[in-house]
Amino acid sequence: MDFDDKIDLGMSRRDILKGSMAVAGAVAASTMPFSKAFAAGYPDHNLKSYIPTREGGGADRLHRAITGVWKNHLGAAFEPSFFPGAAGRVGYEKYMGLAKDDMYELLFGNMGPEVLNWVVKKPTFDLNTFQYFAQVDSDPGIIFVSRRSKFKTIDDLIAEGKKRTLNVGVSRLAHPATLGALALGRHTGAKFNPIPLSGGKNTRAGVATGEMDCGALPSGGIVNRKKGFKVLLMFSHKNPLPGRSENAPTMNDHFKTSMPSLIAGSRAFGVKKSAIAKHPERFAKIEKTLKEVFKDPAFKKAYAKTKSPWEFVGYRDAAQAAEYTKNIAKIGAEFKDLLTGKKT
Amino acid sequence: MELDYDLAFYVEMFARTFSFWWVILPAIFLGLIVGAIPGFSAANTIIILLPLTLAMDPETGLTFMVALYASSRMGAGIPAILVNIPGTAGAAATPLDGYPMTKQGRGQQALAMSFVASIAGGLLTTVVALISLPWLAQIAFYLHSVEMIVIMFFGISLIATIAAKDTLKGLIAGFFGLMIGFIGTDVVYETPRGTFGFLELYDKVPLIPALVGLFAISEAFAIIENQSILTERGKAAMGKPGWAATFEGARIAASKWWHITWNSIIGLVIGVVPGAGAAIASFVAYQQSKTYSKTPELYGTGHVEGLIAPESANNGVTSGTLVPLLVIGIPGGATAAIMLVVLQFHGVTVGPDLFLTSPELAFGPFTAMAVTYAIMVFSVLPLARYMSNITVVSTIYMAPIIISFTLVGSFVPRAYLFDMNLALVFGVIGYVARKTGYHVAAILIGVILGPLMETYFLRAMKMSQGDIMVIFSSSIGNTLWVLLVISMALPYFMDYRRNKAALNDPYG
Amino acid sequence: MAENAEAQGSEKVSIGSELIIPVAAFFFTIYYFITIWNAPWTAQVAAFIVGSILLFLVVLIVIKSVRSLSSGEGELNFNNLVNPKSFIPKRLGLLALTIGYIFIVPSLGFTITTFLFLSMAMLVLSDFRKKRLIFALAATLSLGGYLLFIVAFKTRFPAGPFETFMKGFF
Structure with a gap:
């Protein structure tokens, strides 16, 4: 498909090249004395963040934790505006439509589900004009069950799934955790029927009340509720929380597969590419100061308030973010017919 | 889980909660104010005040939130009765009979009735919930998508009830509302439908703007033709404000204690199911109340039962939503979800173990709610006398105030212009509907319940992989279907019997 | 509500205005059907069922209207929508001000726009009498709203020059 190719190409080779050229240019520029003076005038007022989810949600809390510390390094605060709706679509469209490319306006989104959104339905803007430049956390997708469930291990679940179709509660179909469940079914031959329950809260409810046989979500909301739920499998290369997930195995280890890491929660800052092109020195300052945040002990303290495991936190640059979106888009394209209802 | 707490434990819990009166009282008044303004839900207010509640110790914070929640539910009924504008979707059935009373000059009485129904309903269900916590929590395990489809039909059948005067127009209004409710992406594959290309409509029609438009804006344009909201007859009936009307209202409501009990239990049961809320509960309660009434023709004209049924039910929901939160750790609604966040902030994990590890937190919210309702008897009931005066304010001032404050209220939840x-737009639809005899409440019921019904239906269909018979696949569901058919047929049967009796009775 | 429609009992039923809602419902349903024509069945099933019933009901009311027209009970006019006619200027004035409110509030902010709207709307409705009372009332309400919602509740109301200026004090 034309669009899938575009995502692949756009996000991989050409993008990384362009992105890394911009980064290289910016780094070079920032070492020059005159441009240093130029960047020193930046920022002279507060920056604006477009957040494509609701105020008070997980993205809001994480954004608060980061920018609360970042402002000390950057010298300017961030004013978030929230554009919830249509699984992030509203926020991205508003950002691409309204934001100026002066490096004062950034986007803070959740890459996985939002990139998958575009696989399912193309946005109105050209994807090649937008770029994630820093991924700030990685929360792996998991398969989990209620403690009351008769399934105690992933093998129990798979064995049952070979006998009958299992209902898997998911937050939405176009979500990395859903892809994980589908990939698991394809590999093992177990039959999984993903049921979108609109959000993590409802998914947990569906699994807890026994209406769903199991659930597939990012791990963060589940490992915090150990008394109610048990993690059976993780879709990452490594289990980042062995202690809090009772050493749940990863799909690649347990089933000897070679799936790319299906990080389900991956918050990242993004920006218009034209802003990077116009103000490479400003972009360099943004990158440099954001990296400093992750080394600042004040950030760890601020992050503790989000109640998410610290193990998820880690700075990944533009190239790593692009690699991630490429993988997600690729697996998404494989299951596109299932995600759009062309096949059930 | 066993309940082996003795009387002394309960007495101690209540005594403990009463010592928080200094938190409860301000929360009650704050809740009344925010509940009365469309767009300001208890959930939003609690979010705004989160820094405050997080700073308190968990027990104080919880008490504060519970009191605010309970009183905001009641506050939403005030503008519904006095100016025909429900403060939240949960109060959408309240004006059906509350507003006609106001127009007849019985606003103060209506407020008193609604307060008594709310307080009694809330108090009663809280106590019931307190006693039967472990058993009640099981409801969520039995009412799944299939059963919820039937419960949605109970709510939607209210359209037919409302449409009694002009059935065809009523049904058109209701089905038009359902179609409007289907705007947005479908819950399974997220295909945008009927959105006119607006991204802002992808997540369905937002309820507060619909509520504001259909009720408030259209009402403002309609009332300017009269000097005040009261009819001429109402003006004469209103007379001088005094305590008499409050006592009279309270007395009438109290005499309907059985009605309050029954409908608040409906609210409690529906509240226990995660996702179902006050709107459904009040619609179902109104519909049930009318079905089993001896005088169904009086509903919609300012009938006492028509007012106290939805009010006692939506307060029954308040205690219901706390049950799954505390027992299985699943919040029944938005407010309960925020309470969960606050509890987690303090390192409290909710779930069955909570009753063993910290009973004061597990039972606390219920005793707090009971105490809140008890305090409201003395703090809120007397206010009815003063609040009802709003109805004599000239419409010259009322209409612009209603328009500006509710318009901006419709902006608040999402901050979208x-x-x-x-x-x-909904104001225009509502105005035309009012002027030409289509019921705005029927449209609103469609907008609220349409998407919910579709969601449960599609979920059930996806789970059965497209087998439509899934809706008759559960025994609880089938029992509910039978009850639904009975409740739909009963009014006709009663009519038939009445007519027959009248024919047989030569002196009738 | 219904009383308004019944108030014109002496006149003939004005069929024109009574058909506005059904006609709107009809066109909306057709539009909706077009948007889901190629969608997966999950997006279609509920809407097709409900929409078909709605279309059927609309056909019924049209038939009913045509019969009442031919029998002389109804008349093809829009009377009960515009009656009482003496209020048409006020109604249109209020509508214009409401539209103006929505357009101006993003730039002038809640407080100033609300003051302007309240005072002008009240003046229009009162035939420009009681000017002092109206200005005092509008000022009190908009400032009160500002203090309650923006200062006390920190609500995200549209901000304008006044809110920005006052930010320095709170």
């Missing part, structure tokens, strides 16, 4: 425009 789009939502103000949407409120105006």
Whole structure:
């Protein structure tokens, strides 16, 4: 498909090249004395963040934790505006439509589900004009069950799934955790029927009340509720929380597969590419100061308030973010017919 | 889980909660104010005040939130009764009979009735919930998508009830509302439908702008033709404000204690199911109340039962939503979800173990709610006398105030200017509907319940992989279907019997 | 509500205005059907069922209207929508001000726009009498709203020059 190719190409080779050229240019520029003076005038007022989810949600809390510390390094605060709706679509469209490319306006989104959104339905803007430049956390997708469930291990679940179709509660179909469940079914031959329950809260409810046989979500909301739920499998290369997930195995280890890491929660800052092109020195300052945040002990303290495991936190640059979106888009394209209802 | 707490434990819990009166009282008044303004839900207010509640110790914070929640539910009924504008979707059935009373000059009485129904309903269900916590929590395990489809039909059948005067127009209004409710992406594959290309409508029609437009804006344009909201007859009936009307209202409501009990239990049961809320509960309660009434023709004209049924039910929901939160750790609604966040902030994990590890937190919210309702008897009931005066304010002032404050209220939940425009569009629809005899409440019921019904239906269909018979696949569901058919047929049967009796009775 | 429609009992039923809602419902349903024509069945099933019933009901009311027209009970006019006619200027004035409110509030902010809207709307409705009372009332309400919602509740109301200026004090 034309669009899938575009995502692949756009996000991989050409993008990384362009992105890394911009980064290289910016780094070079920032070492020059005159441009240093130029960047020193930046920022002279507060920056604006477009957040494509609701105020008070997980993205809001994480954004608060980061920018609360970042402002000390950057010298300017961030004013978030929230554009919830249509699984992030509203926020991205508003950002691409309204934001100026002066490096004062950034986007803070959740890459996985939002990139998958575009696989399912193309946005109105050209994807090649937008770029994630820093991924700030990685929360792996998991398969989990209620403690009351008769399934105690992933093998129990798979064995049952070979006998009958299992209902898997998911937050939405176009979500990395859903892809994980589908990939698991394809590999093992177990039959999984993903049921979108609109959000993590409802998914947990569906699994807890026994209406769903199991659930597939990012791990963060589940490992915090150990008394109610048990993690059976993780879709990452490594289990980042062995202690809090009772050493749940990863799909690649347990089933000897070679799936790319299906990080389900991956918050990242993004920006218009034209802003990077116009103000490479400003972009360099943004990158440099954001990296400093992750080394600042004040950030760890601020992050503790989000109640998410610290193990998820880690700075990944533009190239790593692009690699991630490429993988997600690729697996998404494989299951596109299932995600759009062309096949059930 | 066993309940082996003795009387002394309960007495101690209540005594403990009463010592928080200094938190409860301000929360009650704050809740009344925010509940009365469309767009300001208890959930939003609690979010805004989160820094405050997080700073308190968990027990104080919880008590504060519970009191605010309970009183905001009641506050939403005030503008519904006095100016025909429900403060939240949960109060959408309240004006059906509350507003006609106001127009007849019985506003103060209606407020007193609604307060008594709310307080009694809330108090009663809280106590019931307190005693039967472990058993009640099981409801969520039995009412799944299939059963919820039937419960949605109970709510939607209210359209037919409302449409009694002009069935065809009523049904058109209701089905038009359902179609409007289907705007947005479908819950399974997220295909945008009927959105006119607006991204802002992808997540369905936002309820507050719809509520504001259909009720408030259209009402403001309609009332300017009269000097005040009261009819001429109402003005004469209103007379001088005094305590008499409050006592009279309270007395009438108290005499309907059985009605309050029954409908608040409906609210409690529906509240226990995660996702179902006050709107459904009040619609179902109204519909049930009318079905089993001896005088169904009086509903919609300012009938006492028509007012106290939805009010006692939506307060029954308040205690219901806390049950799954505390027992299985699943919040029944938005407010309960925020309470969960606050509890987690303090390192408290909810779930069955909570009753063993910290009973004061597990039972606390219920005793707090009971105490809140008890305090409201003395703090809120007397206010009815003063609040009802709002109805004599000239419409010259009322109409612009209603328009500006509710319009901006429609902006608050999402901060989209789009939502103000949407409120105006619904205002125009509502105005035309009112002027030409289509019921705005029927449209609103469609907008609220349509998407919920579709969601449960599609979920059930996806789970059965497209087998439509899934809706008759559960025994609880089938029992509910039978009850639904009975409740739909009963009014006709009663009519038939009445007519027959009248024919047989030569002196009738 | 219904009383308004019944108030014109002496006149003939004005069929024109009574058909506005059904006609709107009809066109909306057709539009909706077009948007889901190629969608997966999950997006279609509920809407097709409900929409078909709605279309059927609309056909019924049209038939009913045509019969009442031919029998002389109804008349093809829009009377009960515009009656009482003496209020048409006020109604249109209020509508214009409401539209103006929505357009101006993003730039002038809640407080100033609300003051302007309240005072102008009240003046229009009162035939420009009681000017002092109206200005005092509008000022009190908009400032009160500002203090309650923006200062006390920190609500995200549209901000304008006044809110920005006052930010320095709170």
